[in-house]
Amino acid sequence: MTAVSHSLRVKSLALSLASFIAIIYLACLALALIIPDRGLHAPWLQFLPGFAWTLPGMAIGLIESIVYGLFAGAVFAPIYNYFND
Numbered sequence: 001m002t003a004v005s006h007s008l009r010v011k012s013l014a015l016s017l018a019s020f021i022a023i024i025y026l027a028c029l030a031l032a033l034i035i036p037d038r039g040l041h042a043p044w045l046q047f048l049p050g051f052a053w054t055l056p057g058m059a060i061g062l063i064e065s066i067v068y069g070l071f072a073g074a075v076f077a078p079i080y081n082y083f084n085d
Helices: 010-034 041-047 055-084
Strands: none
Touching: 010 055
């Protein structure tokens, strides 16, 4: 029996995570607009410096979310590939 080694591509994983986090961020914004004052903004203020309930503040939050996803994918894929060998 031969072992099949699957490696992750850094670019694919980073872009996938960035897209996923951006979609979740936008969904949370939409939910917060539908159901205001539920405390959903507290984590955003902690993890997304510059976030505010203004158009520029929400754009900064989106950009930061994308950067976090890119960073997570760029760090995770090589670590996974190293231990998967």
